[in-house]
Amino acid sequence: MSDSTTTSLTRALASALARHADQSFGLMGNGNAHLIEHLAQVGVPYTAVRHEAGTVAAADAYTRVSGKLAIATTTYGAGFTNTLTALAEAAQARTPMLVVVGDAPSAGPRPWDVDQEMLAAALGVRTHMLSVTNIDRTVDRAVAYARRVRRPVVLGIPYDLVNAPAVAPPVEGAGQGASGSAGIDLNDPAVLAALSASVAEVAAPAPAPVVAPQTERLGGPAGHQLEAAVLALLEAERPVVLAGRGAHLAGASAELGAIAEALGALTGTTALARSVFPDARYDLGVTGGFGQQAAMETIELADVVLVVGASLNQFTMRFGDLFGAGTTVIRIDDEQVAPPKTNRPITHLLLQGDARATLATLHGALQAAGRLPSGWRESVAGLEPGGALRVRDNGLLAHPDGICADGRLDPRTVAAQLDELLPADRHVTTDGGHFIGWTNTRWHVASPERLIMVGTAYQTIGLGFPTVAGVAAAAPGTTTVLSTGDGGGLMALADLETAIRTSPSGVIVVWNDGAYGAEVHLYGEMGLGQEPMLIPDVDFAALATALGAQGVRVERLEDLEALRTWTAAGAQGTILLDCRVSRTVVAEYQREIQRVNGLDLPAE
Secondary structure, eight states, rough: OOOOOBBHHHHHHHHHHHHSSSOOOEEOOTHHHHHHHHHHHTTEEEOOOSSHHHHHHHHHHHHHOOOOOOEEEEOTTTHHHHHHHHHHHHHHHTOEEEEEEEOOOOOOTTTTOOOOHHHHHHHTTEEOOSSOHHHHHHHHHHHHHHHHHHHHEEEEEEEEGTTTOOOOOOTSSSSSTTTTTOOOOTTSHHHHHHHHHTTTOOOOOOOOOOOTTTTTOOHHHHHHHHHHHHHHHHHHHEEEEEHHHHHHHHOOHHHHHHHHHHHHHHHOGGGGGGSSSOOOOTTEEEEGSSSSSHHHHHHHHSSSEEESSSOOOTTGGGTSSSSSSSOOOEEEEOOOOOOOOSSOOOOOEEEEEEEHHHHHHHHHHHHTTTTOOOOOOHTTTHHHHSSSTTOOOOSSTTTTTTTTTSSSSSSHHHHHHHHHHHHSSSSEESSSSSTHHHHHHHHSSGGEEEEEEESTTTTTTOOOHHHHHHHHHHSTSSEEEEEEEEHHHHHTTGHHHHHHHHHHHEEEEEEOBBHHHHIIIITTTTTTOOOGOOOOOOOHHHHHHHHEEEEEESSSGGGGGGHHHHHHOOEEEEEEEEBBBBBSSSOOOHHHHHHHTTTTOOOO
């Protein structure tokens, strides 16, 4: 052990981390026990979770809601390998975070050690191994990289160096810089940023300002693309502006509103950008499988679609059917992205750069050219409250009392009623599973950061319960609402305790259909035996009650009144609604998946 005047590696590491992160989530083990102690000493709050995957899921949720960097920490070996599914989800979702873990001794691996760096690399995640020297520099470079490429970064602590004395950097101004080369200081943030940029893709600069394209042409491929985009927007008769999560992360809400107004465009969003447009009067809602059918048919009529910060994945694209033939699709993205996969011919233009700057450039060009709004959006019928482009079947027409033929609840009706009963000041987090079709189509979201979906990027389930800890830490004073299924809920059951313990005001909705619904509605319909797809009824209400929450078994719509009573009493503690829903009702997006897989099944 070092003496009282010596700083250990983990103490120095905690101090370095505290400069960049204000929240940590972890599960203690041999490899990170000292770090957790030192994080507390330097003032970084620590939240314990009950499974290592939950450490990453909680940190992921915290960052998505707050926009701030978080720390997830586990021990080595099994502690690290238990994080891999959640780490893959965070990498796919482009969530920057610091995953600080124990690792094999610097002298060589023990029989139970694995190559953690290679495991992380397989997920597209970079590892920075710590040593007793240059701790600040290592952390700063890891943070710069995580923020620039929007990915998790692993920091490994060799087990034999946990309490080794850290080597202090040279005193500033004494001799050469920290690198050993005169004039270069590797502790200088500007130098660190430049160095870390050398190992990452650098986003292309925003396009140069444009005057009216009729009077001045721009040179080079980028200018040519920009000119073509402006001309297309000037000529658009039926324009649509579609925004994704990238537009929200760029803070481009005002710019989106301005260009939609200038074009007279209808608007739409991906699921993770809901409510990003400041004017909702002409918004068609979520595009793709979560969209309202008539609204999606309206987007198909567009002649020009301006897409900002959206990946246009298969679900947003309705498996290639979102855009009509001949549509000009203009993409604004900070990365080089490929044209979307479509079933009809389109023209694809990419403007690579910052969303706000590029939108401002386009808006300036439209103004300079005297572009007047198209007038299309005012001519489209059905956008009024209760109109044909707003209303979707909520189950009441098919089942007036909310009960399906099998005696279980219609999930559409339950979702619609929950939207009315949930506290208005809420943040929603969802696990993955068939049930996402209910929350994403029937629950209102006040702003994009108030809805996160942890599991959809990597197509996984079982990360829902620990996300409550991250959301509660990121948004204190609001109600945390978790939507999860019985399959994913059972997979993450250890962190039901975490959710109840960490959320001062929490609602957990379990869509309990006694099955892995996505599999039933695809492979079951293909004729495979459904027995492996079914789950015996589990009493989640009783489990929640045993862990200190209020558990409510919801078998009739009247049982939802317990939520109204809970809210009226102050919305304190956690209430879990164990909603016994029917698996005979298939979500709209699942219908698309069935069709793509050759199943032309009649709609209910």
